[in-house]
Amino acid sequence: MRKVLVLLLVFLVLCRAGFAFVENSAMFRIITTMPPSAQAGKEIIFEVGITNTGTEIWVAGEYSVFLKVYDANKSYLTETDKTRQFEDIAPGEALSINITFDIPADYSGTYHYRVGMEFEKEALFSHYFILKVLPFAPLPEAKKWTGSIQINYQDSQAIEPTTSLNLRLVNLLPGNSYLKLFTSGRSAPGINPELSNFLVSYHSRKLDLSAGDFATGLSELTLSRSRGVKVGIRLGEIDLVGLVGSSQKEFKDDLYGLGGSVDLNSNLTLGANYVQDNNGQNSVASLEAEFALSPEITLSGEYAWSNYEGEEIGSEATIGNAFRMEASTYSEKLNLNGSYQRRGDNFFSFTDPAFLNSQEEYDISLDYSFTDYISGALYYNQYRENLSQPGDIFRYSLISAGLSFLFPRLPMLSIAYDVNETFSNEESESLMNDTTNTLTIGVSYLIKKIRLSVGYIKWDYLDKTKFLADQTTTSDVYEISIPWTERLNLSLSYGSSTDKDQATLNKATRTYITPKLRYTIIPGKFTSSIGHTIREDTRGDEKQTTNLNFSYYLSKKDILSLGYSQTHGNGLILQDTNFSNIWNAHLTYSYNFTKNQSLALDYTLVNQDKPSNNSLVSQNQTIYLSYKNSF
Numbered sequence: 001m002r003k004v005l006v007l008l009l010v011f012l013v014l015c016r017a018g019f020a021f022v023e024n025s026a027m028f029r030i031i032t033t034m035p036p037s038a039q040a041g042k043e044i045i046f047e048v049g050i051t052n053t054g055t056e057i058w059v060a061g062e063y064s065v066f067l068k069v070y071d072a073n074k075s076y077l078t079e080t081d082k083t084r085q086f087e088d089i090a091p092g093e094a095l096s097i098n099i100t101f102d103i104p105a106d107y108s109g110t111y112h113y114r115v116g117m118e119f120e121k122e123a124l125f126s127h128y129f130i131l132k133v134l135p136f137a138p139l140p141e142a143k144k145w146t147g148s149i150q151i152n153y154q155d156s157q158a159i160e161p162t163t164s165l166n167l168r169l170v171n172l173l174p175g176n177s178y179l180k181l182f183t184s185g186r187s188a189p190g191i192n193p194e195l196s197n198f199l200v201s202y203h204s205r206k207l208d209l210s211a212g213d214f215a216t217g218l219s220e221l222t223l224s225r226s227r228g229v230k231v232g233i234r235l236g237e238i239d240l241v242g243l244v245g246s247s248q249k250e251f252k253d254d255l256y257g258l259g260g261s262v263d264l265n266s267n268l269t270l271g272a273n274y275v276q277d278n279n280g281q282n283s284v285a286s287l288e289a290e291f292a293l294s295p296e297i298t299l300s301g302e303y304a305w306s307n308y309e310g311e312e313i314g315s316e317a318t319i320g321n322a323f324r325m326e327a328s329t330y331s332e333k334l335n336l337n338g339s340y341q342r343r344g345d346n347f348f349s350f351t352d353p354a355f356l357n358s359q360e361e362y363d364i365s366l367d368y369s370f371t372d373y374i375s376g377a378l379y380y381n382q383y384r385e386n387l388s389q390p391g392d393i394f395r396y397s398l399i400s401a402g403l404s405f406l407f408p409r410l411p412m413l414s415i416a417y418d419v420n421e422t423f424s425n426e427e428s429e430s431l432m433n434d435t436t437n438t439l440t441i442g443v444s445y446l447i448k449k450i451r452l453s454v455g456y457i458k459w460d461y462l463d464k465t466k467f468l469a470d471q472t473t474t475s476d477v478y479e480i481s482i483p484w485t486e487r488l489n490l491s492l493s494y495g496s497s498t499d500k501d502q503a504t505l506n507k508a509t510r511t512y513i514t515p516k517l518r519y520t521i522i523p524g525k526f527t528s529s530i531g532h533t534i535r536e537d538t539r540g541d542e543k544q545t546t547n548l549n550f551s552y553y554l555s556k557k558d559i560l561s562l563g564y565s566q567t568h569g570n571g572l573i574l575q576d577t578n579f580s581n582i583w584n585a586h587l588t589y590s591y592n593f594t595k596n597q598s599l600a601l602d603y604t605l606v607n608q609d610k611p612s613n614n615s616l617v618s619q620n621q622t623i624y625l626s627y628k629n630s631f
Helices: 002-017
Strands: 026-034 043-052 064-070 076-079 094-102 109-118 123-125 129-134 144-156 162-173 177-188 191-203 207-214 226-235 238-246 254-263 268-277 283-294 297-308 318-330 334-343 359-369 374-385 394-405 412-424 433-447 450-463 469-483 488-501 507-522 526-537 542-553 559-570 581-592 597-609 616-630
Touching: 026 109, 026 359, 026 374, 026 394, 043 064, 043 109, 043 394, 064 094, 129 318, 129 334
Parallel strands: none
Antiparallel strands: 026 043, 043 094, 064 076, 064 109, 109 123, 109 129, 144 162, 144 616, 162 177, 177 191, 191 207, 207 226, 226 238, 238 254, 254 268, 268 283, 283 297, 297 318, 318 334, 334 359, 359 374, 374 394, 394 412, 412 433, 433 450, 450 469, 469 488, 488 507, 507 526, 526 542, 542 559, 559 581, 581 597, 597 616
16 A cells, blocks of 8 residues: 555656646745644644745735644644735745644644645645644643534535535543544445544543544554554553554454553653454564653654464464664754654564565655755655565655745745655566656845746656656746736736757747736725736647636635636647637635634536537536534
């Protein structure tokens, strides 16, 4: 499963890279968190810096920023509300924003999060950052309910209507204890209503009881997730855990687990875990430790070994081992997280029992402020499997680096460079050996009220397999934005893109020009914009797109938007060559009843015409409704 996900990721990256213009891309930085030490049941504020490394201006009111939270295994847990931004960010400029997250009372340990930006038709995400959460602290002797409920409904002519539910309830009890209920499910006409996750748990100072689907069974290498019943007891500085369950939701293979840890002092914790199936043939054991050099520097690690005999009677047992290490540190200018994990050829995993081959993964992220005006970010990830076998070897790596320069009264400059590599040997099922390099440079300069922006992107793709390919795409865009009056803003963008095949020496050039006008009908309330883009290439193909949008701001969080776009063209420059005329209209509305209660509606109508007789051949309507309440 892991390999399938990685291959899918690579495919999506390559598909995205095929576009001539990278209109939206960003470099994310976590400047600081307040307070530095996160605690369950309290609020934490993330100060985030996001640099526009694309070629399009981020128009005020047309994009939102939010945070997604994941558990220690990077499985999705929850997300913050999407906060709409009301600031124009030109290519090369940086957005600084505070994102508030109320940490649930039942959180404790290591979590991950990603910063996201949502536009009308796409979303951008940062890499994973680590979040350490301290256990829930005592509250006054009074009962208090907290939690959230989210209901989504989607209906489209292309897919059957679907309703989904996420419910989370926490009853905060006296004496540092709580009772929790979490469930999620979906319903559609073609399937019976089903619960994808269900968990009931009770926590106190000395006792933990859980029944259902728990994401943290014992440890990452022994049993990261399971379905069953788990009991935890705390005796002074000693924690003991026992569970009965299954790694599969249908309880096909029952298993038993024991774990324990001891706090030797305030800085050092040691633990041990053991899991075996009901037949006693397969088992995994581990030793783990966590050491805090200081409140800002933490180290952790785990070593595990397994015994696997399979299901056949009298089969010979195989012994495997695995280990992982993690380190994190942060300060006013530095945020550094790193991890390394390796599993041997014969290491058996209850979470994925079919996965019996060696694998290795590195992961490191670095954010550093050199000065008040210069900052940088670095991210590196490499995943490899079947390391010692001559057969199906697979390797995937990604490195991303960026610098931003924000000196007063000087042009803003951002530089980003990404390298993506995928490799598998000739005996693997899917032959891959390719490398993608992307260089992005953005410059933005404000002369009185006139904004000048320049963007440059170079994308290189090299395939070394029998399907040899060596392609280069260079794009540059120039934009000027002029506030004509206090209510009227005019902008003009010109861009060109050149695709060159180094093997065949074929070369194609595309250009586009976009005049755009934005008019504020009522300051702070009602705005409108219209833009027209003409794209053409050296083959004579042409594509024209007209966009018209109206936005009414009830407040900074409540907005009603109406948009219309029409695209007409000929030849291969159209993304869908079966249609010459495509138009769509969309209506979005969001209303915040209170700070924590919101309703969102999105309706889209799309029509596509055939080039031969210009008759209507395709129409699709989609409606999406979402209600969310946090309390």
